[in-house]
Amino acid sequence: MTDSRLFLLLDELAAQVPDGASLALPKDSAGAPMAAVRALVRRGAKDLHLINVPTSGLATDLLVGAGAARLVETSGVSLGEFGGAPRFNAAVKAGAVRVRDATCPAIYAGLQAAEKGLPFMPLRGVIGSDVLAFRDDWKVIDNPFAEAAADPLLLLPAIRPDIALFHARRADRQGNVWIGVQGELAIMAHAAERTLVTVEEIVDGDLMAREESAAGTIPAVYVTAVAEAPRGAWPLGFLDLYPADEAELADYARLARSAEGFAAYLERGCAPAVSR
Amino acid sequence: MPLDCRPEELLIATIARLLRGCRNIAVGVSSPIPGSAALLARAESEEPLRVELLESLEGNSFTRGSVELFDRAAQGRIDAFFLGGGQIDGQANINLVGTGDYPRTAVRWPGSFGSAYLYFLVPRVILFREEHSRRVLVPKVDFVSAPGVSAPEVYRRGGPCALITGKALFRFDRDRRRFRLESLHPGHDLADVLETTGFDFDHDAAPAATAGPDAATLEMIRGPVAREIAKAYPKFAARVFPRA
Numbered sequence: 001m002t003d004s005r006l007f008l009l010l011d012e013l014a015a016q017v018p019d020g021a022s023l024a025l026p027k028d029s030a031g032a033p034m035a036a037v038r039a040l041v042r043r044g045a046k047d048l049h050l051i052n053v054p055t056s057g058l059a060t061d062l063l064v065g066a067g068a069a070r071l072v073e074t075s076g077v078s079l080g081e082f083g084g085a086p087r088f089n090a091a092v093k094a095g096a097v098r099v100r101d102a103t104c105p106a107i108y109a110g111l112q113a114a115e116k117g118l119p120f121m122p123l124r125g126v127i128g129s130d131v132l133a134f135r136d137d138w139k140v141i142d143n144p145f146a147e148a149a150a151d152p153l154l155l156l157p158a159i160r161p162d163i164a165l166f167h168a169r170r171a172d173r174q175g176n177v178w179i180g181v182q183g184e185l186a187i188m189a190h191a192a193e194r195t196l197v198t199v200e201e202i203v204d205g206d207l208m209a210r211e212e213s214a215a216g217t218i219p220a221v222y223v224t225a226v227a228e229a230p231r232g233a234w235p236l237g238f239l240d241l242y243p244a245d246e247a248e249l250a251d252y253a254r255l256a257r258s259a260e261g262f263a264a265y266l267e268r269g270c271a272p273a274v275s276r
Numbered sequence: 277m278p279l280d281c282r283p284e285e286l287l288i289a290t291i292a293r294l295l296r297g298c299r300n301i302a303v304g305v306s307s308p309i310p311g312s313a314a315l316l317a318r319a320e321s322e323e324p325l326r327v328e329l330l331e332s333l334e335g336n337s338f339t340r341g342s343v344e345l346f347d348r349a350a351q352g353r354i355d356a357f358f359l360g361g362g363q364i365d366g367q368a369n370i371n372l373v374g375t376g377d378y379p380r381t382a383v384r385w386p387g388s389f390g391s392a393y394l395y396f397l398v399p400r401v402i403l404f405r406e407e408h409s410r411r412v413l414v415p416k417v418d419f420v421s422a423p424g425v426s427a428p429e430v431y432r433r434g435g436p437c438a439l440i441t442g443k444a445l446f447r448f449d450r451d452r453r454r455f456r457l458e459s460l461h462p463g464h465d466l467a468d469v470l471e472t473t474g475f476d477f478d479h480d481a482a483p484a485a486t487a488g489p490d491a492a493t494l495e496m497i498r499g500p501v502a503r504e505i506a507k508a509y510p511k512f513a514a515r516v517f518p519r520a
């Protein structure tokens with residue numbers, strides 16, 4: 001089912017995320033690929049291990065509510081000013097999804113280790129927290145470079161997602177993807193085995209040809225496939241292109257309080273006709 | 277209170293006083309009152325003062341995404357930050373994860389965000405939570421997202437300096453590992469604060485009142501600060517500063 005074409009339709013792109021994959025998603029405010037998330041829900045994705053980079057909101061709540069995730073690795077899941085993430089919270093309470101709590105810089109550090117091909121990355125802080133107490137995959141060593149006194153230091157294993165999936169402003173026809181200052185998207189793409197991107201638009205020309213655009217570009221070498229998805233972050237806002245659809249988000253927050261309301265929302269929001 | 281001001285304006289002015297002397301202040305997401313306080317501190321500072329608002333695209337200078345906040349903090353380039361908590365205890369431990377037995381918590385909150393890291397690295401962390409109740413201010417948190425104090429061998433250049441709620445301002449004494457009540461906001465008394473605080477704290481027999489903003493400060497809050505914070509928090513600004 002792996003499709004070797006660089007440019008795919010939205011549902012074809014979603015089909016490139018196999019059930020069971022570890023899937024890195026950016027935070028809601030920096031390129032959450034909502035159109036692709038809806039396509040994953042439509043195709044009935046299962047058993048995903050979601051890696052929030054470093055937090056998430058609607059994207060994770062939809063996938064968890066739809067039963068697409070078995071594990072959520074996160075530093076925080078919230079709908080922001082629309083309140084807590086209702087389906088995520090309910091699933092955690094019911095034990096329907098496992099949660100692996102982290103802290104934002106630990107997720108970045110794990111991805112940065114993968115970026116560098118390293119087995120782990122050290123990080124300051126965290127020692128003495130219950131975040132660490134419940135992570136048996138994290139280790140504390142004594143800093144081997146410390147000169148005098150003991151200096152305990154946290155080590156985090158590399159995070160190498162099977163797939164990174166995010167929404168960006170534009171791609172060119174070579175598959176270079178412009179992300180501007182959203183640098184964590186580059187970290188995700190560098191760390192993941194495969195990177196799938198939805199974009200607002202596909203443009204002519206070569207983003208790598210000029211330094212001004214190349215500086216904010218993920219070169220095509222990291223990009224597995226691209227799908228054009230105008231307003232692909234809707235109902236979230238996207239950078240300065242469009243604001244959040246507050247009425248839609250308020251509707252979601254209200255409906256998703258119950259499993260029945262969430263099902264009604266899915267009926268309405270994830271049907272192929274409503275790809276907006 | 278010398279002037280008729282809103283509770284939010286009192287909090288903004290009080291937090292801004294706690295930020296005096298800072299050169300670099302970062303403000304996390306969902307933090308309109310701390311954000312306003314940081315902007316007020318900047319407006320009143322005689323020295324250059326940078327404010328990084330994570331919530332807004334144009335309000336911060338990060339060019340590598342939010343990962344840069346954490347790197348800057350570790351290098352000592354951030355002087356002050358704000359944290360909250362679903363629960364906060366008397367040793368300044370904070371819980372952003374949930375109540376009950378982890379991981380299947382009875383109530384699940386969003387998660388620890390960057391707290392488990394920034395609490396260690398930012399010199400002046402201000403705890404801010406408007407709700408002042410025994411539900412929030414507990415004897416011991418159910419989950420330690422970030423500890424208030426650490427063993428001496430743990431690298432720690434930062435930590436809690438104050439806790440401000442809708443009723444009072446506390447200072448945290450890192451050596452004694454306890455809060456001390458610094459002042460009561462107008463309209464609140466010691467008996468009420470003792471009744472609604474779930475942990476022990478030190479206090480004077482007759483605590484001071486939290487000073488409200490003077491006319492010039494209030495004008496600053498309702499003018500330039502209100503206009504600036506509205507870019508990141510339009511709903512908050514419309515509610516609190518309807519005439520800005």
